[in-house]
Amino acid sequence: MSVITLNTTTCYHCGNDCTDDEYVIDDKDFCCHGCKEVYSILSKSGLNNYYCYNDHPGANRAKTDPKLDYLLEPSIVKDLVEYADEDVTIVTFYIPHIHCSSCIWLLEQLNRLKPAIYYSRVDFLRKQVNIRFNNTEINLKGVVELLDLIGYEPLISLQDIVKNQVFSKKDDLVRKIAVAGFCFGNVMLLSFPEYLGFSAHDASFKYFFGWLNLVFTLPVTFYSGWGYMRSAYTNLRNKVLNIDFPLALGIAVLFIRSWIEIITNTGAGFVDTLCGLIFFLLIGKFVQRKTYYHLSFERDYRSFFPVAVQVLSEEGEKHVPLANLKVGQRIRVRHQEIIPADAILLKGDARVDFSFVTGESVPVNKTLGEVIYAGGRQMGGAIELDVVKPVSQSYLTRLWNNEAFNRNQDDRIETFNQKVSKYFSVVLLVIAIGSFLYWMPSDMHRAIASLTAVLIIACPCALALSTPFTMSAALGIFDRNFFYLKNAAVVEQIAAIDTIVFDKTGTISIAGASNVDLAGQLTAEEKDAVSAVCANSSHPLSQLICQYLGPANRDTHVDIYNEITGNGITAQVNGKSLKLGNGKFVLDVGDTKVADNGSLVHILIDNKYRGYFTIKHQYREGVYDMRKLRSDYNLYLLSGDHNHERSNLASVFGNVGAMYFEQSPQAKLDFISDLQQQGNKVMMVGDGLNDAGALKQSDAGIAVTDNVNNFSPGSDAILDGRSLAKLPAFLKFSKDALHVVYASFVISLLYNLIGLSFAVMGKLSPVVAAILMPLSTVTIITFTSLATHLAAKKRKLL
Amino acid sequence: MSIIYFLIGCSVLLALVFLVAFFWAQSDGQHDDMYTPSVRILLDDKPAEEIEK
Numbered sequence: 035m036s037v038i039t040l041n042t043t044t045c046y047h048c049g050n051d052c053t054d055d056e057y058v059i060d061d062k063d064f065c066c067h068g069c070k071e072v073y074s075i076l077s078k079s080g081l082n083n084y085y086c087y088n089d090h091p092g093a094n095r096a097k098t099d100p101k102l103d104y105l106l107e108p109s110i111v112k113d114l115v116e117y118a119d120e121d122v123t124i125v126t127f128y129i130p131h132i133h134c135s136s137c138i139w140l141l142e143q144l145n146r147l148k149p150a151i152y153y154s155r156v157d158f159l160r161k162q163v164n165i166r167f168n169n170t171e172i173n174l175k176g177v178v179e180l181l182d183l184i185g186y187e188p189l190i191s192l193q194d195i196v197k198n199q200v201f202s203k204k205d206d207l208v209r210k211i212a213v214a215g216f217c218f219g220n221v222m223l224l225s226f227p228e229y230l231g232f233s234a235h236d237a238s239f240k241y242f243f244g245w246l247n248l249v250f251t252l253p254v255t256f257y258s259g260w261g262y263m264r265s266a267y268t269n270l271r272n273k274v275l276n277i278d279f280p281l282a283l284g285i286a287v288l289f290i291r292s293w294i295e296i297i298t299n300t301g302a303g304f305v306d307t308l309c310g311l312i313f314f315l316l317i318g319k320f321v322q323r324k325t326y327y328h329l330s331f332e333r334d335y336r337s338f339f340p341v342a343v344q345v346l347s348e349e350g351e352k353h354v355p356l357a358n359l360k361v362g363q364r365i366r367v368r369h370q371e372i373i374p375a376d377a378i379l380l381k382g383d384a385r386v387d388f389s390f391v392t393g394e395s396v397p398v399n400k401t402l403g404e405v406i407y408a409g410g411r412q413m414g415g416a417i418e419l420d421v422v423k424p425v426s427q428s429y430l431t432r433l434w435n436n437e438a439f440n441r442n443q444d445d446r447i448e449t450f451n452q453k454v455s456k457y458f459s460v461v462l463l464v465i466a467i468g469s470f471l472y473w474m475p476s477d478m479h480r481a482i483a484s485l486t487a488v489l490i491i492a493c494p495c496a497l498a499l500s501t502p503f504t505m506s507a508a509l510g511i512f513d514r515n516f517f518y519l520k521n522a523a524v525v526e527q528i529a530a531i532d533t534i535v536f537d538k539t540g541t542i543s544i545a546g547a548s549n550v551d552l553a554g555q556l557t558a559e560e561k562d563a564v565s566a567v568c569a570n571s572s573h574p575l576s577q578l579i580c581q582y583l584g585p586a587n588r589d590t591h592v593d594i595y596n597e598i599t600g601n602g603i604t605a606q607v608n609g610k611s612l613k614l615g616n617g618k619f620v621l622d623v624g625d626t627k628v629a630d631n632g633s634l635v636h637i638l639i640d641n642k643y644r645g646y647f648t649i650k651h652q653y654r655e656g657v658y659d660m661r662k663l664r665s666d667y668n669l670y671l672l673s674g675d676h677n678h679e680r681s682n683l684a685s686v687f688g689n690v691g692a693m694y695f696e697q698s699p700q701a702k703l704d705f706i707s708d709l710q711q712q713g714n715k716v717m718m719v720g721d722g723l724n725d726a727g728a729l730k731q732s733d734a735g736i737a738v739t740d741n742v743n744n745f746s747p748g749s750d751a752i753l754d755g756r757s758l759a760k761l762p763a764f765l766k767f768s769k770d771a772l773h774v775v776y777a778s779f780v781i782s783l784l785y786n787l788i789g790l791s792f793a794v795m796g797k798l799s800p801v802v803a804a805i806l807m808p809l810s811t812v813t814i815i816t817f818t819s820l821a822t823h824l825a826a827k828k829r830k831l832l
Numbered sequence: 833m834s835i836i837y838f839l840i841g842c843s844v845l846l847a848l849v850f851l852v853a854f855f856w857a858q859s860d861g862q863h864d865d866m867y868t869p870s871v872r873i874l875l876d877d878k879p880a881e882e883i884e885k
Contacts, residue, residue: 083876138868139875158868208858216851220844242837246844 045069047185049090053585069094072185076140079147084140091136093185101368102182104342104353105175113355114190114341115174122152123169127181127188132161141186148172148180160327163188191337207323211316214258217250218309225306229801244296247305255289259312277455277498280462284493285312291486304490307803311495314811322502322522324509331520332748334439335409335431335723339374343367346418361421368416375408375421376428382417386410389539391430391674391699391724409723430723433699438707438731439748449526450775451501455494462492469794477796484796490803491789496782496810501775503815507822508771515831516754517764524750527734529768530715534663535706535728537720538673538683541738542657544755549652550582554637554645563607564637566590567614570605571597575635576614578649602635613638653682656759661686663762668714672697672705674724703727719761723747763829770825777821778814785810 043052045065057064060077064070072092076084084091104110117124131137137156141163144154150171155164163186167177181188224243232240266282269275285308292303330337342353344366351366356374359365364380367373373386384400391409400406406419408428425431466488473481505522512519519525536542556564566586568576594606602615613620620636621643635647663669671687677695687693694705702720706728709716718725718732721739726747729735737749738758753761789806792798826832857863 087875135871135875138871142872156868157865158871159865208863209855212851212854212858216847220847223843224840236833239833239836242840246840 044090045094046085047073047090047092048094049092050094065094068185072183075147075183081140081143081146084136087136087139088134091134091140093131093187102175102178104340104344105178106173107342107353107355109358110342110353110355111174118169121168121170122166123174124164124166125174125177126162126164127178127190128160128162129181129186129188130161131186132156132158132163137186140184144180147184148176151177151180157327190341191339207316207320210258210261211313211320213253214309214313214316217254217258218306218313221247221250221306221309225302225800225804228302229804240302241299244299244302247303248293248296251289251292251305251308254309254312255285258316259285262312262315275456275459277451277458277494279459280455280489280492280494281315281498283462283489284495287486287489288493291490302800304800304803307490307800307807310804310807310811311493314495314808315498318499318502321506324506324513324522326518329518329752331750331752334434334726334748338723339372339425343374356425359421359425361424363421364418365421366416366418367412369412369414371412373406373408373410373412373419374428375425375431376423377406377408377419377421379404379406380418380420383414384412384417385414387413389722430699433703433727436700436703436727436731438703438727449501449523450772450779451497454497454779458494458497462489465492465790465794469796472794473796480796483798484794487793487796487798488790491793491798491806492786494782494786495807496785496814497779499811500778500782500814500818504771504774504778504818504822507819508767511767511822511826511831512751512764515760515764516757517760518752518754520750524734525768525771527750528717528765529772531667531717531734531765533668533670533709533714533716535670535672535709535716535718535720535732536660537702537718537722537725537728538671539675540721541719541725542660542671542683542758543653544740549648549650550578551648551650552582552645553648556637556644559608560610560639560644562586562590563610563612563639564614566592566607567595567603567605567612570595571603575647575649576603579614579635579647582647610640654755654758656761658686659759659762661688663765664688667765668692670694670705670709672702672720672728674698674702699724699727703731706731719753721747760831763831767825767829767831770829771822774818774821774825778818781817782810782814785813 043055043063044050045052046062047064047069050065052063052065055063057067057070059070059074062073064073069092073085076082105114112118115123115125129141132141138158141156142154144151144165148167151165151167153164153166156162157164163181165177178188178190224247227236227239227243262278262282262285265276265278269278288304288308288311292305292308295301295303336356339356342355343359345352345354345359346364346366354363359375365374365377379400379402381402384404384406385397386400386406387397388407388410391407397413398410405422407430408423408425409430423429426435466485469488470481470485473484502522505525508525509519509522512525561583563586565580565583568580568583569586570592571577590607592605592607593609594604596604598604598615598619601619602613605612605614614635614637617634617636620638635649637644637646660669669687669692671683671693673693673695674697675695677693680693680695683693697705702725706716706718710731710733715734716732717734717736718728719736719738720729721737725737729737729747729749734751735749736751736753737747738753738755740755785806789798789802792802823832
């Protein structure tokens with residue numbers, strides 16, 4: 035038998051490939067010092083079980099430690115913690131890495147690592163951990179450091195999503211359903227004898243059951259159903275007829291007629307119908323409200339910007355909360371930190387990555403005295419800046435002052451339900467009053483009976499339920515395909531659009547991923563030399579070339595290295611002189627032409643031209659299929675980037691007028707609102723902060739992201755990058771969902787017609803109402819979920 | 833047959849007890865996190881020395 039040996043070992047902690055074999059303890063391999071460190075901490079505290087529940091549960095710890103000094107500043111701590119007194123502090127952190135049972139286990143054992151932490155409890159779906167600790171023995175910074183040490187770095191942002199969720203959950207829909215369900219069940223039980231008919235000597239029961247039923251109508255109407263009354267009233271005052279009006283009318287009539295019938299002992303009332311109606315309506319409301327705990331649709335720049343800024347003054351350094359940053363203050367920004375406000379560079383070597391702002395990922399060098407716009411990320415050493423504009427008025431953040439961010443998002447599109455219920459209410463009133471007038475001359479009693487019966491039977495319960503149930507089924511389908519909608523109304527918004535605007539970088543091209551190609555021949559030795567040189571540079575192109583060539587042989591020594599920013603590198607490797615860079619730099623010709631399909635890096639070895647690398651941006655799968663959308667939609671491309679790829683994308687977007695490059699965030703927003711002014715319904719597909727304004731302004735803003743837990747700007751929907759290819763199917767499916775709503779509307783109308791034929795005759799018996807109402811509801815629920823799933827199958831989304 | 837009055841009273845009272853119990857659970861936050869407890873119950877409190885897989 036042959037023994038198979040694995041050549042590559044994977045890290046015991048995080049599961050990455052181990053390239054080095056120097057990190058070994060207890061016969062376990064680790065990929066880096068950080069991972070090994072975590073293991074040794076855990077094994078010392080007897081927490082090895084962490085590795086038993088799952089393989090490689092840890093997060094890679096190769097990166098450097100974050101700077102947490104700002105957590106010592108009392109004013110910042112105050113904003114972050116939920117509760118604090120002399121000795122106990124309670125805080126909730128959002129930790130993106132929480133992903134498996136090991137994470138839950140370890141985070142709930144924090145007490146064994148630091149006894150000062152009394153209590154820690156994980157909420158897995160929200161990826162949060164609630165921690166209570168003794169603040170005389172450990173401070174907030176200590177807790178965060180501990181979490182970071184074991185590989186669970188919390189994401190701390192000013193726009194604290196943790197707190198927002200806590201406060202927005204004040205809603206008692208579930209309680210209302212519980213009350214309605216309780217009453218509905220009891221009332222059904224008490225009404226059943228009535229359906230079969232009482233014999234003469236049981237008549238006293240009839241009276242008793244009737245009165246008991248009336249007691250149940252009180253909580254149902256005045257607690258569970260009260261929302262409909264209130265909403266109908268406010269809408270009437272605003273001269274709007276929405277679906278709540280006929281519903282409230284139905285509820286009121288059911289309530290009043292039941293009381294009168296039972297008190298005067300003239301009938302059994304419609305208590306069962308009343309309770310059932312409110313119960314089903316609330317269920318519909320509940321179904322419609324789908325929440326993605328791990329997603330946030332409301333983030334703005336504050337979740338991206340640092341919580342605190344290091345301010346330098348004569349008294350020394352101080353961490354100041356972002357909101358308190360003032361013009362004229364001198365700030366220090368370190369490697370990988372974001373520049374929070376427009377500022378003048380005073381000291382240091384600024385290489386700023388503006389990919390949030392422009393989509394262009396190549397860092398830009400700035401000279402002393404130059405203004406650096408907010409939103410850039412410093413790549414390199416620490417720099418010192420002088421703030422010239424407040425945070426909220428800076429280049430990128432100014433975008434959030436636009437009115438697009440302040441208007442109410444809910445009424446952008448009139449939903450089908452809103453459109454229909456206007457007419458529905460009018461027709462309903464006409465029929466009700468008509469039948470009343472018809473019977474009035476001959477039989478006053480029958481006239482009132484028919485008036486109330488019409489209002490009861492035509493109460494659009496099934497209609498009110500068709501949209502929630504269809505849309506929640508559709509949301510479930512989208513969800514399976516990694517397309518997360520903010521709420522059910524977004525389905526209708528998507529179905530209504532006729533224009534789609536795409537962002538480029540990060541949206542249709544994968545940020546970071548590129549195709550590297552070498553034109554020309556290099557020997558293995560030369561490749562090593564190029565790779566070794568590129569490894570010294572942090573320029574993205576160098577990094578890509580380095581990845582493409584693989585790590586250099588260990589014997590390759592870079593003797594002289596000189597990087598000329600914005601141009602290229604000269605170096606001496608193993609006695610050979612190398613020159614890498616753009617055409618002007620390497621070939622010394624005035625040719626600054628950039629290749630259409632990406633960037634070129636020329637190679638000169640020992641003064642001989644050896645060829646060049648072409649580095650193409652890579653598009654997401656299915657981008658070229660988007661051209662099929664052109665028959666039904668207007669397509670536009672809006673990019674903050676240069677126009678290198680215009681010709682590549684022309685086959686998708688067609689004529690030149692559809693592609694716009696070098697667009698600022700504000701220009702993107704304006705472009706969308708121009709399209710809207712021409713009467714188009716616009717969908718924006720984008721990512722990153724630079725699209726935030728356009729996403730908000732559009733009728734349906736879709737944020738594309740590779741990792742849904744990462745930052746994505748405020749939007750109506752979040753689309754996982756893997757599913758971008760399914761966008762055409764999503765668009766078609768949203769229209770199908772709308773058709774299902776139309777069809778179920780017709781069905782509920784049919785039921786209403788049957789009921790009305792009884793009602794206008796004034797002959798509606800409680801039994802008929804009690805059967806028709808649940809029957810129509812069940813039909814609608816079954817029909818909508820079946821039809822939605824069939825439609826999904828047809829679009830290959832299931 | 834008047835026993836039915838008593839029985840109905842009992843049944844409504846019992847149902848009310850359940851309703852109140854549900855309210856209590858709701859306000860106590862027992863329905864805030866519907867997923868994590870299902871995982872937590874499978875984890876050991878005190879780890880056995882290195883569970884062998």
